[in-house]
Amino acid sequence: MEQEFELIAKTFMGLETVLAKELTQLGANNVQIGRRMVSFTGDKEMMYRANFQLHTAIRILKPIAHFTARSADDMYEEVRKIDWSQYIEKGKTFSVDSVVYSDEFRNSRFVTYKVKDAIVDQFREKTGERPNISVSNPDIRLNIHVAEYDATLSLDSSGESLHRRGYRQESVEAPLNEVLAAGMILMTGWNGETDFIDPMCGSGTLLVEAALIARNISPGVFRKEFAFEKWADFDQELFDSIYNDDSQEREFAHHIYGYDIDMKAVNTARLNVKAAGLTKEITVEQQDFKNFKKPAEKAIMITNPPYGERISTPNLLGTYKMIGERLKHDFGGNDAWILSYREECFDQIGLKPSIKIPVFNGSLECEFRKYAMFDGKMKEFRAEGGIVKTDEERREMAQKHRFKKNREFKKRLDEQESNEEGDIRSFSFHRHDIDFGDKRGESKGRFDNKRGRNDDRKEGRGFKGNRDFKGGKRFDKGGKRNDKFGGKRKFAADDE
Numbered sequence: 001m002e003q004e005f006e007l008i009a010k011t012f013m014g015l016e017t018v019l020a021k022e023l024t025q026l027g028a029n030n031v032q033i034g035r036r037m038v039s040f041t042g043d044k045e046m047m048y049r050a051n052f053q054l055h056t057a058i059r060i061l062k063p064i065a066h067f068t069a070r071s072a073d074d075m076y077e078e079v080r081k082i083d084w085s086q087y088i089e090k091g092k093t094f095s096v097d098s099v100v101y102s103d104e105f106r107n108s109r110f111v112t113y114k115v116k117d118a119i120v121d122q123f124r125e126k127t128g129e130r131p132n133i134s135v136s137n138p139d140i141r142l143n144i145h146v147a148e149y150d151a152t153l154s155l156d157s158s159g160e161s162l163h164r165r166g167y168r169q170e171s172v173e174a175p176l177n178e179v180l181a182a183g184m185i186l187m188t189g190w191n192g193e194t195d196f197i198d199p200m201c202g203s204g205t206l207l208v209e210a211a212l213i214a215r216n217i218s219p220g221v222f223r224k225e226f227a228f229e230k231w232a233d234f235d236q237e238l239f240d241s242i243y244n245d246d247s248q249e250r251e252f253a254h255h256i257y258g259y260d261i262d263m264k265a266v267n268t269a270r271l272n273v274k275a276a277g278l279t280k281e282i283t284v285e286q287q288d289f290k291n292f293k294k295p296a297e298k299a300i301m302i303t304n305p306p307y308g309e310r311i312s313t314p315n316l317l318g319t320y321k322m323i324g325e326r327l328k329h330d331f332g333g334n335d336a337w338i339l340s341y342r343e344e345c346f347d348q349i350g351l352k353p354s355i356k357i358p359v360f361n362g363s364l365e366c367e368f369r370k371y372a373m374f375d376g377k378m379k380e381f382r383a384e385g386g387i388v389k390t391d392e393e394r395r396e397m398a399q400k401h402r403f404k405k406n407r408e409f410k411k412r413l414d415e416q417e418s419n420e421e422g423d424i425r426s427f428s429f430h431r432h433d434i435d436f437g438d439k440r441g442e443s444k445g446r447f448d449n450k451r452g453r454n455d456d457r458k459e460g461r462g463f464k465g466n467r468d469f470k471g472g473k474r475f476d477k478g479g480k481r482n483d484k485f486g487g488k489r490k491f492a493a494d495d496e
């Protein structure tokens with residue numbers, strides 16, 4: 001059995017517990033929660049699976065050295081002690097990413113330069129040649145994390161942030177991050193056992209992430225590549241076996257519905273859903289939330305309305321009041337989860353949440369609130385055995401210091417301002433440069449061919465031109481994959 005080593009999974013603030021649960025279910029050992037990260041141990045297969053299968057990780061790091069550096073000279077000497085010929089082969093390029101929380105090292109670029117100098121000088125001294133540095137597409141990516149005098153130097157096994165799944169073809173203004181969307185869904189405990197509704201779906205991120213969770217599809221299936229594929233010890237056969245193993249995928253007996261008032265957003269969401277090959281599971285329609293009607297089947301609602309920061313609406317508080325009215329009159333018997341930022345917005349909903357979870361959306365400390373909806377009066381609901389707040393939710397809500405005090409509610413809501421033009425009906429749209437080859441069809445069940453090792457894989461796989469988007473099974477069961485697309489020392493990982 002291959003020896004286990006230390007690994008670190010980075011995530012966003014507020015998603016650490018969800019990520020730790022994912023890692024435990026994946027079979028990782030020594031799982032320990034830190035700040036914006038979870039440390040664990042595993043072998044090469046675990047590292048590959050963590051990159052490929054985790055929904056809430058943004059990067060998987062493999063630490064290769066822990067040391068103390070009290071000065072720039074210390075940093076340089078400690079990095080030079082490492083035998084870099086083990087990690088950077090002749091002719092290979094590398095890059096260094098620095099994350100610094102230190103009074104001694106206040107400039108992350110300075111740390112980056114010191115690490116680069118130490119590596120280059122070692123190669124020049126030993127071989128007479130120096131490796132080249134590539135910022136855009138290096139063969140080896142390094143990460144140096146400094147917390148005061150404690151430094152951790154790691155190999156970055158992911159490369160591009162794991163939130164960049166690969167299915168997003170277009171986006172609206174301020175789209176929800178894919179990792180955050182997945183984390184929100186997993187926090188609710190939903191696993192595909194009911195219908196799923198997002199009445200303000202934007203570009204459809206929550207819809208697609210919900211479908212991936214319901215079907216138990218690995219989010220890495222859409223990725224162009226992972227950084228570990230360029231490592232000297234990369235095991236192609238092992239990764240192929242992980243990539244092509246769809247034995248854990250499952251059928252989804254219910255359905256996912258997305259709605260938006262803006263037809264451009266609807267078309268964008270439909271394009272992204274089609275790109276992910278999930279049109280069987282997801283339906284997207286144009287509809288104003290104020291016209292929302294009670295669903296025929298039991299459902300969960302998860303949504304991310306505008307909150308007056310990057311996206312607003314002329315009557316922001318009125319929008320939240322309308323949301324509360326629709327939930328009260330047309331969502332009885334179901335649970336609704338809402339991510340927002342301002343206390344004043346939540347107040348307008350007019351409903352008592354059963355739980356509030358602090359979650360960061362970018363730099364904003366938001367709240368993710370659950371509303372357990374029921375028909376009739378609270379007293380009657382409880383008399384019939386109804387539960388508004390579980391014991392676990394009571395314990396979590398009883399924890400102190402869960403939120404910052406007095407989140408600022410800016411004056412902008414009380415003023416006539418230019419942001420009124422930033423209505424949810426007037427998104428800015430952004431195309432993502434992903435090659436569909438000759439077709440922009442749907443991959444029903446996702447792809448026909450396995451992800452083989454061929455030349456076009458190195459050319460920005462996207463949706464490759466040699467992949468037919470036809471019906472039938474996602475893979476051709478014979479042959480290799482044919483290019484689907486393209487610790488224990490804790491520390492605080494940086495936000496992506």
